[in-house]
Amino acid sequence: MKPTILLLVLLSMTAAALSASISTPAVDRVIDKSDISGIMAKGSADTNKTDASEAISKANADSKTPLLYGDIKAPSTKNAVLCTSSTCRWPKYDRYVYVPVAISSQYTPTEQDIIIRALLTFHQSTCIRFVWRTTHRDYLYFFSGDGCWSLLGRQTGGQYVSLKKAGCLFQSTVQHEVLHALGFHHEQVRSDRDQYVQILYQNILSGQESNFQKTATNNLGTPYDFNSVMHYNKYAFSKNGQPTILAKSNPNLDFGRATNLSANDIARVNRLYQC
Secondary structure: OOHHHHHHHHHHHHHHHHHHHOOOHHHOOEOOHHHOOOOOOOOHHHHHOOOHHHHHHHHOOOOOOOEEOOOEEOOOOOOHHHOOOHHHOOOEEOOEEEEEEEEOOOOOHHHHHHHHHHHHHHHHHOOEEEEEOOOOOOEEEEEOOOOEEEOOOOOOOEEEEEEOOOOOOOHHHHHHHHHHHHOOOOHHHOOOHHHOEEEOHHHEOOOOHHHHOOOOOOOOOOOOOOOOOOOOOOOOOEOOOOOOEEEOOOOOOOOOOOOOOOHHHHHHHHHHOOO
16 A cells, blocks of 8 residues: 555544544433423422522531532532632533533422523523433533532542532522532632622631632623522621621621522633533
8 A cells, every 4th residue: 555545544533532532412302492391390380489598508418529619519539619720621522511410310390491591591592502411521410419509610430429418409509509519719719809798707617718709700891799599698607697798888788698690700700611
């Protein structure tokens, strides 16, 4: 065989091998409304009216899982709070960011619907597209654990997202934990928070002070947002019923009651992933 022809054959074989090793988003099935069972349980409308902060605080009160900042699972191999590199972002193919997911059979069809509906809210306003996991190495696995928690950013392998059946199945809570998995931290610990809020450590439960530790965050040019679904309420981890967080602009301001993604939550996803 002539050298030129041999070279072309080798290049063709190499390209084919590389293509086979990469998951092709075009063949992944994007989650859509057809995945919703349509079964509406009594009281299911309330799943859109519960704020994440209150639900997470109650659900995680007795959790035995090592958690950082209240609901971020402590990783075994990397420091979650410093997960800001491109390796912690989900890969983008052309226009969309495809995030494979699997949902535990622990959940009833109605409970699965709550999760799916929350995932679809990201499809409406961002370039995130959740697809059903097939052979993907990296994916999100929703299961009923001992509370509401997630790891921060994309991890290697199956990545557990705990949504306890009794306490975490609300639209805001699913959105909150998914934002963690996409790489976003809590609003009240962002790098510039001292300009906007005061932390009242004298009112914080003993042993929970680290949940308020300010961390280095990429704020993506967006303003501090009291309406973010990632903001805890002013009484978070209070030991005496008094506020633990006060808005400097208005100490009487109530916040951390979001039941849906805010405009800034959406903007940050779109900026981080260059939607």
